[in-house]
Amino acid sequence: IKDRKGYDYSKHRESVNPFFKSNYADLHAVITSAFPHLSKHGLSVSQGNEMIMGAVCVTTTLMHSSGQWLRSKVKLPLSKKDAQGVGAAITYGRRYGLSAIVGIAQYDDDAQSIS
Numbered sequence: 001i002k003d004r005k006g007y008d009y010s011k012h013r014e015s016v017n018p019f020f021k022s023n024y025a026d027l028h029a030v031i032t033s034a035f036p037h038l039s040k041h042g043l044s045v046s047q048g049n050e051m052i053m054g055a056v057c058v059t060t061t062l063m064h065s066s067g068q069w070l071r072s073k074v075k076l077p078l079s080k081k082d083a084q085g086v087g088a089a090i091t092y093g094r095r096y097g098l099s100a101i102v103g104i105a106q107y108d109d110d111a112q113s114i115s
Contacts, residue, residue: 025104027095034102042066045098049090054078054084058093062101072101 010032038044042065049058056076063069074097076089099105 025095025099027091027098030095030098030104034098034104039060040103047094047097047100049093051086054081056089056093058090058097060094060097060101070101072097 035045044063046063047058047060049056051057052075055078056074057073059071059073061071062070074093076093078085078089080088
């Protein structure tokens with residue numbers, strides 16, 4: 001998207017991860033940052049989810065008014081096998097799926113947990 005040049009997405013990092021003591025852009029911030037620019041260029045996004053063998057799959061589809069589209073799917077393991085665990089995985093998948101498909105870089109403090 002030509003319009004994103006020079007746009008500072010980091011100013012939308014308003015949520016706090018208390019475990020890593022860092023700020024991040026939550027799903028709402030990513031949506032409110034991206035959607036005005038997408039609409040301006042005839043683009044829209046649809047996201048859906050499904051359960052596959054104990055994991056959540058989040059599918060993100062970027063569509064253009066011309067009929068062209070691009071789709072990405074991510075499979076996320078459940079940290080907890082209850083409604084909150086499913087909801088958390090879906091939200092995480094939607095945030096990263098949307099960010100990836102529209103080119104918004106996310107600071108990945110989650111990688112610190114595996115080092």
